[in-house]
Amino acid sequence: MPESKPPALPPATPRVMLQPLTLAHLPRVKAWKNDPALAHMIAALTGPFSDADVADWLARNGSDPCQWLRGIFRPGQDEPLGVARLMFIDRVNAVAELGMYLGAAQARGQGLGRAVVHALLAHGFGPLSLERIHLRVLEDNVAAIRCYEASGFRHEGRWRAHVRGPAGRLDMLLMGILRREFVATSLEARP
Numbered sequence: 115m116p117e118s119k120p121p122a123l124p125p126a127t128p129r130v131m132l133q134p135l136t137l138a139h140l141p142r143v144k145a146w147k148n149d150p151a152l153a154h155m156i157a158a159l160t161g162p163f164s165d166a167d168v169a170d171w172l173a174r175n176g177s178d179p180c181q182w183l184r185g186i187f188r189p190g191q192d193e194p195l196g197v198a199r200l201m202f203i204d205r206v207n208a209v210a211e212l213g214m215y216l217g218a219a220q221a222r223g224q225g226l227g228r229a230v231v232h233a234l235l236a237h238g239f240g241p242l243s244l245e246r247i248h249l250r251v252l253e254d255n256v257a258a259i260r261c262y263e264a265s266g267f268r269h270e271g272r273w274r275a276h277v278r279g280p281a282g283r284l285d286m287l288l289m290g291i292l293r294r295e296f297v298a299t300s301l302e303a304r305p
């Protein structure tokens with residue numbers, strides 16, 4: 115049983131909507147997956163990825179029962195701004211890992227990241243009934259670390275020299291948030 119009920123906090127006009135990604139979004143997703151700067155920030159494999167690779171990625175991840183994969187959209191718009199997901203959903207222990215990116219650099223730094231994190235946490239602690247959500251973030255990703263801290267994530271540890279960076283090896287920081295912490299921060303944020 116969950117320790118406490120998460121509050122339902124849908125903003126009157128949400129800044130972002132998390133909706134399924136389809137093959138119609140393939141060109142945009144492909145461009146992001148082939149962006150080396152973005153690949154570094156999310157510690158992902160660099161391309162090149164073909165149309166077939168990306169179609170396969172969308173199909174596999176979109177149908178993975180242990181994953182909630184969504185595109186990030188502004189309300190009323192068809193073109194996604196990025197990708198947001200809860201991965202490795204473990205229903206026995208009620209935990210999952212959060213991953214996200216705003217693909218276009220122009221979309222960053224406007225508060226959308228915090229809105230996306232809130233939507234992911236609301237889904238994880240709401241319909242998915244999770245008790246804990248964690249994430250990994252590279253030590254040089256200042257914007258992401260600040261975004262997660264501002265969203266209520268706590269620092270829980272680091273894997274030292276875990277990733278090969280352009281100027282040497284980098285630590286991977288581990289952060290997490292519990293259901294009760296999300297409930298508390300959401301209530302504090304209420305007007």
Ligand SMILES: CC(C)(COP(=O)(O)OP(=O)(O)OC[C@H]1O[C@@H](n2cnc3c(N)ncnc32)[C@H](O)[C@@H]1OP(=O)(O)O)[C@@H](O)C(=O)NCCC(=O)NCCS
Pocket residue numbers: 152155156196214215216217221222223224225226227228229250251252255256257258259260261262264
């Ligand atoms: C990380 C990311 C999701 C953050 O989203 P965002 O919309 O850019 O961030 P926000 O505008 O919501 O800002 C959240 C906080 O970070 C701070 N911030 C944003 N950009 C920053 C920057 N470049 N340097 C320092 N702080 C920054 C904001 O001031 C804000 O803090 P505050 O609430 O205390 O004012 C987005 O920048 C992104 O997609 N980056 C590329 C991919 C990536 O790194 N994904 C995460 C991998 S773990």
